[in-house]
Amino acid sequence: MISLTINGQNVEVEEGSTILEAADKLDIFIPTLCHDSRLAPVGACRMCLVEVERARALMAACSVPVMEGMVVHTDTERVHAARKENLQLLLANHPLDCLTCEKNGDCRLQDYCYLYGISESEYEGERKDYALDESNPFFIRDMNKCILCGLCVRVCHEINGAGAIDFTNRGFDTKVTPFFDDPLVESPCVFCGMCVDVCPVGALTPKQGIRQGRPWELQMVRTVCPFCGTGCGLELYVKDNKVVKVKGDPLSLASRGQTCVKGHFGIDFLHHPERLQKPLIRKNGELEEVSWEDALNLIASKLKRLRGEELAGFSSARATNEENYLFQKFLRTLGTNNIDHCARL
Numbered sequence: 250m251i252s253l254t255i256n257g258q259n260v261e262v263e264e265g266s267t268i269l270e271a272a273d274k275l276d277i278f279i280p281t282l283c284h285d286s287r288l289a290p291v292g293a294c295r296m297c298l299v300e301v302e303r304a305r306a307l308m309a310a311c312s313v314p315v316m317e318g319m320v321v322h323t324d325t326e327r328v329h330a331a332r333k334e335n336l337q338l339l340l341a342n343h344p345l346d347c348l349t350c351e352k353n354g355d356c357r358l359q360d361y362c363y364l365y366g367i368s369e370s371e372y373e374g375e376r377k378d379y380a381l382d383e384s385n386p387f388f389i390r391d392m393n394k395c396i397l398c399g400l401c402v403r404v405c406h407e408i409n410g411a412g413a414i415d416f417t418n419r420g421f422d423t424k425v426t427p428f429f430d431d432p433l434v435e436s437p438c439v440f441c442g443m444c445v446d447v448c449p450v451g452a453l454t455p456k457q458g459i460r461q462g463r464p465w466e467l468q469m470v471r472t473v474c475p476f477c478g479t480g481c482g483l484e485l486y487v488k489d490n491k492v493v494k495v496k497g498d499p500l501s502l503a504s505r506g507q508t509c510v511k512g513h514f515g516i517d518f519l520h521h522p523e524r525l526q527k528p529l530i531r532k533n534g535e536l537e538e539v540s541w542e543d544a545l546n547l548i549a550s551k552l553k554r555l556r557g558e559e560l561a562g563f564s565s566a567r568a569t570n571e572e573n574y575l576f577q578k579f580l581r582t583l584g585t586n587n588i589d590h591c592a593r594l
Contacts, residue, residue, distance in 0.1 A: 442513035458494035
């Protein structure tokens with residue numbers, strides 16, 4: 250264990266921990282734009298700069314490991330001046346269309362500008378002017394709003410493993426893009442949506458929830474993805490009893506925030522006008538809506554007439570592993586081993 254002092258408070262953390270992790274243990278706030286606890290630290294955004302006694306320069310709290318006896322200050326004039334300067338530099342090349350931006354109310358750049366009283370940049374000069382990339386069916390890429398924090402690149406390489414995007418060019422022309430600046434649909438992107446989830450600004454916007462609710466109007470509900478038996482955790486964002494958008498749940502032990510394209514962008518079937526709402530029974534050649542009690546009674550009466558090898562069951566990959574186990578157990582108690590599953594392609 251390593252002992253250090255942050256803002257006059259003593260704390261012990263494991264060797265190899267960062268200053269940011271030590272501060273979190275004390276509930277001391279340090280702003281970050283490029284940090285994600287699941288990813289290797291890079292210290293790219295420089296918003297987490299802190300002052301360490303006897304150190305020549307300010308240090309990035311997210312990437313600097315703690316040392317025995319270290320004394321850290323996170324709330325000095327020097328620290329605030331550096332953070333304000335970084336915000337000024339970011340706003341020098343960032344659209345100020347917060348009124349219509351889908352990230353309004355859920356944007357860390359906006360939050361920190363509010364915190365430090367930055368409304369515009371003192372720096373003038375050339376600004377980025379990229380066309381909106383709407384070439385894929387799932388989300389919009391607005392590279393004019395990208396702050397080059399690298400979270401999308403790192404999550405694509407380190408967690409998903411697709412490696413579909415990376416930095417290209419240098420200096421003012423640096424840009425996050427697929428190889429050769431091709432459209433995402435022509436890249437190795439699998440549209441898991443993790444880049445959208447980690448983006449701290451409005452550079453990546455899911456098409457599913459555009460103009461359907463501001464972040465403060467949405468209620469977050471944790472659930473399990475219905476598309477297969479893996480059991481990935483999802484965060485559903487709901488307004489007026491309608492799912493507006495979906496994110497992977499980082500607290501899920503099954504998936505830790507990861508999703509596939511279906512889980513992230515395919516939940517719109519919930520509100521499809523052709524979705525069945527009640528059971529249907531065929532009467533005189535026509536399907537008619539009935540109550541669940543009538544439907545279950547019909548199923549039970551038919552099962553009673555069948556025994557052993559006359560009976561077969563076909564299960565769904567959208568059920569959980571536990572539900573599929575119960576299904577096969579139930580059929581075997583009825584005397585049949587004729588059981589199959591739609592995932593057996």
